[in-house]
Amino acid sequence: MKPEIYYFSGTGNTLFLARTIAQKINAHLIPINTLLDKKRIELSPDVVGIIYPVYYMDLPVIVKQFAQKLDNLEDKYIFAVANYGGGIGISIVTLKELLKSRGGTLSAWFGLHMPQNAFYKAFENKKKVLENSRNKLEKVCKRVSQKKHGWRLSDYILYLLLLPISKLFSPLFETQLADSLDASPDLSMEELIYRADYTFQTNEKCTGCGICAKVCPVDNIEMKHNVPVWLHHCENCLACYNWCPNKAIENEIAQKGYYYHHPEIKVSDMIL
Ligand SMILES: Cc1cc2nc3c(=O)[nH]c(=O)nc-3n(C[C@H](O)[C@H](O)[C@H](O)COP(=O)(O)O)c2cc1C
Numbered sequence: 001m002k003p004e005i006y007y008f009s010g011t012g013n014t015l016f017l018a019r020t021i022a023q024k025i026n027a028h029l030i031p032i033n034t035l036l037d038k039k040r041i042e043l044s045p046d047v048v049g050i051i052y053p054v055y056y057m058d059l060p061v062i063v064k065q066f067a068q069k070l071d072n073l074e075d076k077y078i079f080a081v082a083n084y085g086g087g088i089g090i091s092i093v094t095l096k097e098l099l100k101s102r103g104g105t106l107s108a109w110f111g112l113h114m115p116q117n118a119f120y121k122a123f124e125n126k127k128k129v130l131e132n133s134r135n136k137l138e139k140v141c142k143r144v145s146q147k148k149h150g151w152r153l154s155d156y157i158l159y160l161l162l163l164p165i166s167k168l169f170s171p172l173f174e175t176q177l178a179d180s181l182d183a184s185p186d187l188s189m190e191e192l193i194y195r196a197d198y199t200f201q202t203n204e205k206c207t208g209c210g211i212c213a214k215v216c217p218v219d220n221i222e223m224k225h226n227v228p229v230w231l232h233h234c235e236n237c238l239a240c241y242n243w244c245p246n247k248a249i250e251n252e253i254a255q256k257g258y259y260y261h262h263p264e265i266k267v268s269d270m271i272l
């Protein structure tokens with residue numbers, strides 16, 4: 001049976017990686033956001049990939065919920081590819097634990113540095129980052145097609161060294177998010193993430209084209225009288241903000257005036 005690759009993407013980095021791996025290993029590509037209404041997700045093939053962006057040093061909420069619904073994980077080669085603008089955080093630990101709770105094992109994981117989609121990084125050479133990621137991706141595909149484990153020992157050691165730092169910084173994200181939303185710090189991280197769209201609004205450049213509503217992977221935007229209205233179950237993926245053709249969306253998550261999407265992914269690729 002053909003391998004399956006599950007992915008979630010807001011600005012195309014993850015879609016690009018997932019698509020490339022799927023082509024190389026001849027796998028089915030399945031967007032995680034198309035499975036929202038499923039109570040259980042049965043894994044049938046022997047090889048399964050989970051590809052995601054790191055948010056707030058962890059898994060996106062939608063990817064956590066997806067992993068919690070998985071069934072039939074025994075005796076499978078399950079690999080994960082995390083991509084991030086800075087570091088892998090605790091996302092792999094979270095994913096490992098979730099898979100274990102469903103009776104599975106993460107056979108291999110890989111981290112790939114991609115351009116940051118939420119804020120400007122002064123010393124980031126996007127061209128170079130994308131070029132390096134392509135080279136690493138080649139190696140990932142090779143290892144996955146041979147059902148091998150993840151990176152070299154040195155990467156693993158680096159990850160172990162960074163892990164306690166990530167655990168230390170994770171609560172800081174929660175405080176920072178609660179602050180920027182003017183919300184109670186008693187809310188869980190998930191609740192804060194969902195509510196972040198209270199800070200989203202349009203400016204005078206909005207033409208009412210509706211692209212933001214179409215690219216939102218979780219149908220969190222409704223067009224009312226040609227104006228987008230956010231519905232408060234936001235994943236914070238920044239697709240609406242970054243794909244708006246008129247740069248008409250403002251919010252407290254992205255850095256003002258900074259926009260990004262993967263150069264080889266088109267807006268039509270994001271609309272399912
Ligand atoms: C809300 C949000 C939080 C993020 N948090 C992190 C983070 O904690 N660490 C990191 O390295 N990158 C972080 N990023 C950057 C993304 O992981 C990165 O740019 C990723 O490649 C985006 O993937 P996509 O284009 O498929 O959406 C964050 C991005 C967003 C939108």
Ligand code: SF4
Pocket residue numbers: 202205206207208209210211212213226228243244245246247248249
């Ligand atoms: S994509 Fe931009 S211009 Fe179009 S409706 Fe949304 S906010 Fe307005």
Ligand code: SF4
Pocket residue numbers: 010197215216217218219220221230233234235236237238239240241
């Ligand atoms: S509202 Fe915008 S940021 Fe929130 S999930 Fe939809 S596209 Fe992503």
